[in-house]
Amino acid sequence: MAHDEGYLLDNRQAEAGVRFDALSELFDPSTFRHIEELGIREGWRCWEVGVGGASVPRWLAGRVGATGRVLATDIDVSWARQAASPVVEVRHHDMARDEPPAETFDLVHARLVLVHLTDRDRALQSMISVLRPGGILLIEDADPALLPLICPDERGPEQRLANKLRSAFRSLLAERGGDLAYGRKLPRLLREAGLIEVRADAFFPITSPACDLLETATVNQVRDSLIAHGYATAQEIDEHLDNVSAGRLDLATAPMISAWGRRPAA
Structure with missing residues (x-):
């Protein structure tokens, strides 16, 4: 995930790899379904923005073939380098500061990027500017405000503790400039930017082993910040992680809003 200064979930932390694997398991099927339905084919040129891990550029490379191109960029590409190939170029790029690539694309895709910037x-304008006429932009971003509870079935103290920590995590995101209601705005923003044929949907799992892995890695990444800001004690965090490890919680993710539109052909 690309990030600006103060990004809460730093790719350089060891837990980032676990988070990328969990996010891939949870959301790759939905992402790939959308891109398939948008008509990806051999020879397409694709820009994967804030790539994070290697799963999406690898999949894209298999669809565009030897005559296509996939540019995978992030502010930290250490987790994506393994996707590099004759079709996939992995490049350092900071969406918050750098100019867009000096080329055009049939598809530009970003997942869990803009909400943090x-x-x-x-x-967003940078990504739209490099779409070829008729090119497609697919943005997938979370909307934590749509589902503020990580345990929607708040039936006891373990679930209440989980929801307390999730509320604290949301506060940390907001303090870093994150927009907790960004996902729902995407259809309007794409239309206002001049894209046509705009559509959107939402997806979120309510319980999955990957949700447990994602929560454990996320809490460990922000542990020090939660304590430093007085949002939770070390004892509360350890208790919550024990509850997750024991499999006693049905953990949900924030809704992932997928919105897409096409640049007019003329």
């Missing part, structure tokens, strides 16, 4: 409008 403070200058989201600039980043």
Whole structure:
């Protein structure tokens, strides 16, 4: 995931790899379904923005074939380098500061990127600017405010503790400039940017082993921040992680809003 200064979930932390694997298991099927339905084919040129891990550029490479191209960029490409191939170029790029690539694309895709940036409008315009006529933009971003509870079935103290920590995590995101209601805005933003044939849907799992892995890695990444800001004690965090490890919680993710539109052909 690309990030600006102060990004809460730093790719350089060891837990990032676990998070990428969990996110891949949870959301790759939905992402791939959308891209298939958008008509990806051999020879397409694709830009994967804020790539994070290697799963999406590898899949894209298999669809565009030897005559296609996949540019995979992030502010930290250490987790994506393994996707590099004659078709996939992995490049350092900071959406918050750098100019867009000097080429055009049939597909530009970003997942869980813009919600974390403070200058989201600039980043969105940057991605639209490199679409070829008729090219497609697919943005997938979370909307934590749509489902503020990580345990929607809040039936006891373990679930209440989980929801307390999730509320604290949301506060940390907001303090870093994250827009907790960004996902729902995407259809309007794409239309206002001049894209046509705009559509959107939402997906989120309510319980899955990958949700447990994602929660454990996320809490471990933000542990120090939660304690430093007075949102939770070390004892509360350890208790919550024990509850997750024991499989006693049905953990949900924030809804993932997928929105897509096409640049007019003329």
